Every structure is written in structure tokens, then in C-alpha cells.
Amino acid sequence: MAVDTQSEEARIIRQLIPLSTLPTQTFVSLCGQLTIEHAEQGTxxxxxxxxxxxxxxxxxxxxxxxxxxxxxxxxxxxxxxxxFAIAHQMPRKVDAVANSRIQFLRLNADMMKMTTEKAYEENESTMTVDEPDDSDDWMTTLLKSPIFRSLPPANLQKLLMSLEEVACTPGQAIIRQGDPGDYYYIIKKGQAIISRKPSANAKDIKLSKLADLDTFGEDALISGEPRSTSITAVTDMTLLRLGKEQFISLIKLPTLKYVGIEELHELMKQGAEVIDVRGPDEYKHSHLPKSTNVPFFSLRMYLKTLNRHHPIIVTCKDGKTSEMAAFILQQNKFNALILKNGIAGLSQDKLSTEPASFNIDDGTETGNLSGPSSESSTSTPTEHKEPQTEELAADDLRQVVQQLKAKCRSLEAEKMTLELKCSSLARQLEKMKSELERVRGK
Structure with a gap:
């Protein structure tokens, strides 16, 4: 018998994981397929x-x-x-026996997986997500995020049961730049500020703010490097934290996906884009052909310019920075893959030492957008040229389109960077004007 969506039973079912993350219409449709069962004590x-x-x-x-x-x-x-589903690991590790008269649901795991995947795909295509029925239900809201909703149910249960709740007061340092990574954090309630010192004796530079249900601390856990920023509470805060080993086993390992060089070439033929997150100098020295340089430190500024409809393959020197970059991309609903072992794992014949098609730093367009030189065009008689098929012409067109998109992205990111610099200079100018007026007034 179907479940009445207005009943108390439906309200209870709506709180179950992962049913709480389904869009309303999907949940209503699912209720029509559910049957609540009863069992006596001892069953x-x-x-x-x-x-x-x-x-x-x-x-x-x-x-x-x-x-x-x-x-x-x-x-x-x-x-x-x-x-959560009761003791759902297979094969079952325990017996489940009714301790009293009970009501329960018995659902098909494959049907549930198809329902949640379909709901997620629909949300991705429309870029909308239903708000939770209970705004105080932080767990349901958190599980709507791309990282958490992609985890296996067993990992989710272990993760949520392993979270440790801690309290912070205004001004308290949560993590400090230079310290080793120890925890992954979720803000249950409160606000914090991210800051960084360019050098040991420099003043902190405020980078951005964090608020309810924001997460932080994953970079150092993924890379094994020291903390690159400091996080300080600006209000009373309630945090949930997960230890390093649990983060790696429950979140990092099932989230990050890797490809080899042969898979990379096949994905590129299907429209995948490659971004290299090394610094500009390393990228100029050698890089994958048709890749775009997006240094890791500026990746977040580029997010709005990247295409969510195609896979993004991330590469770097040895794969470590790529892991951090891929995690950021997946948090922002991109299908991110990592080139296994990075550039260091490739032979030189697979790399290009030619200038990038679009150089982000100097704005000079070079490479394969320009037509053939007059020398090369006259060295081969026209009658001996192989005819270009429609397929090759289409491939060339796709390549040009990809290059133009890459140029647009780099220009957009450069524009954003310049706007930030302009805004900063404007603020400094206003401060200098105020100070000058104050001095003149004495």
C-alpha cells in the first residue's frame, strides 16, 4: 500500500538517509511505491x-x-x-531481531541507487536543489553537497557517526598556517575568517569568510603538506571535525578518480578538457598538448569559466596538487578526473615544449590557431596533398572551438584578477585620501 505523503509516517520517512536529499517530486513519486511493514517482537x-x-x-x-x-x-x-539502513554491509555481520513490535521499510538497494542517481542528474541539469523541509536539519542539507551525496552509504554512516563536535569562541584559532593537517572541518553554526601570511614577519591577509555548512581543512589532508592558511572564528561556533585517517578512507579514496594517458586521449576526443594546475614557469617548460594552464592558487577564480557538461582532467607535476584541485572541482559540481602520477609519469615524447596555444601571462596567441606558413604551403605541390575528409575538418573545427573557449576562460579569469586588484587599489587610495585630509586638518 502506498504511503500518504501527508501522513506522520511520510514525515518520518522523509528524514531517512538518503531519502532526505531527494527533490520533493521524486520523493512523492517514491512514496507511491513504498509499503510500510509490521513485525512482532522476536521476529x-x-x-x-x-x-x-x-x-x-x-x-x-x-x-x-x-x-x-x-x-x-x-x-x-x-x-x-x-x-540509516540497518547494518546494510554485505554479507550481514549480525542478526537483526525485533526488540518490540516494530514498523519498518524493506527497500531494494538497486532501486534506491537508481532513484538517487536520477534525482542528482536532474538537479545537475537544472542546477536547482530543493531546500530541506526542516531548515535546522544540518545533516540533510550537508548531504545535498556533491561530495557527500556521491559517497557510498556505508561511508556516509561511518562518517556521520565519527564526527566530533567542538565549540569555538570569537578570536580562537581553529587551524594555523604551517601546522600539519590533522582534521577536516564542517561548520555546523557560526562564521570564520580565512587568512594567510605571505612571509613569516608579514601581517595576515584576509582572504574570505566561511559560514554555516562550509567545509575546510581538506587541502593539507589530501596533499600531506602543512596548512597553507589560518582559520579564525569571528563568532561563537559549533564545528564538526573528522580525523585525517578517517577523512582519507571515507572521503578522499572513494571521491577522487584517476585516468591513465591512454584514457586521457580517448576522453579528450569526446570533449574532455585538460587543465594543468602547476605554476606558469613549470607549465612553459613542458606540458600536455592542448592543455590549459590554470595555476592551483587561482583555480577558484576560474570556476565560473569552466564547462560542467564535459569531464575536466587535472594534471600537475606528480598528482598531489591535482588531487587538491579535483576535490575543489567536485565540490563545485564538476566531473573532475586526475591524470595518474601527473607529468612526471610521462615520457618526454608525450609532452610539448612549444608555447601554449593561449599564454595566460603575456596574452600572445601562438601555436596551431595560425595558418600554415607560406614556406610550408609552397613546399608541397597542391596535386600531392591528401584530400581532407569531413571528419578531419570537423576535428579541426572542434579543436579551434576548444582553443577559443580556453582563451575566453583565461581572459575572464584575468579580468576577475584585475578587478580585484583595482578594487584593492581603490580602497588604498581612499585610505590615503582620508589620511591626507586628516594631516592637512591639523
């Missing part, structure tokens, strides 16, 4: 060793998870544990 829902693909959710009552000799855990309806 066995599943046994150790079972390998069926069913997900069990507890709606009312309590369940014991047990072995032959003792009870490991009792799960009660309405608890945080009950928001």
Missing part, C-alpha cells in the same frame, strides 16, 4: 551471512543487532542510527 529481519540486496529502515519500535551470544547494539526509532 528476525535478517541473519548473519545474508547477502540479499535489501535495505531495512526502522520507523517505530526498536531492533537488537546481535550474535549468538550477546547483543551488540539496540537501535530505537527516531535515533540518528535509525536514519
Amino acid at each position: 528476525i529481519l535478517f541473519k548473519r551471512g545474508d547477502e540479499n540486496d535489501l535495505l531495512y529502515y526502522l520507523l517505530d519500535g526498536s531492533i537488537n543487532l546481535q550474535t549468538e551470544t550477546f547483543t551488540i547494539e539496540t537501535i530505537s526509532a527516531g535515533s540518528d542510527s535509525a536514519r
Whole structure:
């Protein structure tokens, strides 16, 4: 029997993970396929060793998870544990026995996976996401983010159960530049400021602000490098933090995806774009043909200029910076892949030492957009030239279009950088004018 979407049972079901992240229309459609079941005390829902693909959710009552000799855990309806499918790792590690009269859902895991993936694809195509029914439900809101909603259910459950809640007061340093990475942070409530010192004796430069449900601290955990910025609380804050090892096993490893050089070439033929996140000097020395230089430190400024409809393959010297860059891209709903081992893993014959088609630094257009020189065009008689097929012509056109898009992106990013510099200079000018007027007035 279908579930009435206006009923108390539907309200409880709406809080279950991952059902809480579904768009409203998708959830309403799913309710039409659900049946709430009942079981008496002592009923066995599943046994150790079972390998069926069913997900069990507890709606009312309590369940014991047990072995032959003792009870490991009792799960009660309405608890945080009950928001997840009960002991869903396969094969089953425990027996699940009703501890009282219970109400529960028995769902097909494959159907749930298809439903959530379809809902995510629809949201991606329209770039809209339903707001949660309960604005205080930070967990549901957090799970709507691209990184978290892509994690396996088992990882999500372990992650959310492993989060440690800590409190901070205004002015308290949460992480310090130069310290080793130890935790990944989620802001449950409050605001913080990101700052950085260009050198040891310089003053802090404020970079940006963080607010509710923003995350931070992943760069050092992914790269193994020291913290590159400081984070300081500006209000009373409630933070959730996850240790380094748990972050790597539960988030980093299942999130980051890698490709080899052969896969890269095939993806590029299908429209994938390659960005090299090394510095400009390293990029000029050698780089992958048809790649675009987007230095890691300016990646966030380029996000609005990148195409979400095609994969983005990230490369660097050895893959470490690419991992950080790919994580940022995935947080912002890009399909990001990493070239395994970076440039260091490639032979020189696969790299180009020619200037980039569009050089971000000097604005000079070089490379394969220009036509053939007069010397090369006269050295081969016309009658001996191979005829160009429509397929080759289309490939050339696609290449030119990609290069033009790359140029537009670089110009847009350069414009944004100049606007930021202009804004900073304007503020300094106003301060100097105020100071000059103050001195004159004495």
C-alpha cells in the first residue's frame, strides 16, 4: 500500500538517509511505491551471512543487532542510527531481531541507487536543489553537497557517526598556517575568517569568510603538506571535525578518480578538457598538448569559466596538487578526473615544449590557431596533398572551438584578477585620501 505523503509516517520517512536529499517530486513519486511493514517482537529481519540486496529502515519500535551470544547494539526509532539502513554491509555481520513490535521499510538497494542517481542528474541539469523541509536539519542539507551525496552509504554512516563536535569562541584559532593537517572541518553554526601570511614577519591577509555548512581543512589532508592558511572564528561556533585517517578512507579514496594517458586521449576526443594546475614557469617548460594552464592558487577564480557538461582532467607535476584541485572541482559540481602520477609519469615524447596555444601571462596567441606558413604551403605541390575528409575538418573545427573557449576562460579569469586588484587599489587610495585630509586638518 502506498504511503500518504501527508501522513506522520511520510514525515518520518522523509528524514531517512538518503531519502532526505531527494527533490520533493521524486520523493512523492517514491512514496507511491513504498509499503510500510509490521513485525512482532522476536521476529528476525535478517541473519548473519545474508547477502540479499535489501535495505531495512526502522520507523517505530526498536531492533537488537546481535550474535549468538550477546547483543551488540539496540537501535530505537527516531535515533540518528535509525536514519540509516540497518547494518546494510554485505554479507550481514549480525542478526537483526525485533526488540518490540516494530514498523519498518524493506527497500531494494538497486532501486534506491537508481532513484538517487536520477534525482542528482536532474538537479545537475537544472542546477536547482530543493531546500530541506526542516531548515535546522544540518545533516540533510550537508548531504545535498556533491561530495557527500556521491559517497557510498556505508561511508556516509561511518562518517556521520565519527564526527566530533567542538565549540569555538570569537578570536580562537581553529587551524594555523604551517601546522600539519590533522582534521577536516564542517561548520555546523557560526562564521570564520580565512587568512594567510605571505612571509613569516608579514601581517595576515584576509582572504574570505566561511559560514554555516562550509567545509575546510581538506587541502593539507589530501596533499600531506602543512596548512597553507589560518582559520579564525569571528563568532561563537559549533564545528564538526573528522580525523585525517578517517577523512582519507571515507572521503578522499572513494571521491577522487584517476585516468591513465591512454584514457586521457580517448576522453579528450569526446570533449574532455585538460587543465594543468602547476605554476606558469613549470607549465612553459613542458606540458600536455592542448592543455590549459590554470595555476592551483587561482583555480577558484576560474570556476565560473569552466564547462560542467564535459569531464575536466587535472594534471600537475606528480598528482598531489591535482588531487587538491579535483576535490575543489567536485565540490563545485564538476566531473573532475586526475591524470595518474601527473607529468612526471610521462615520457618526454608525450609532452610539448612549444608555447601554449593561449599564454595566460603575456596574452600572445601562438601555436596551431595560425595558418600554415607560406614556406610550408609552397613546399608541397597542391596535386600531392591528401584530400581532407569531413571528419578531419570537423576535428579541426572542434579543436579551434576548444582553443577559443580556453582563451575566453583565461581572459575572464584575468579580468576577475584585475578587478580585484583595482578594487584593492581603490580602497588604498581612499585610505590615503582620508589620511591626507586628516594631516592637512591639523
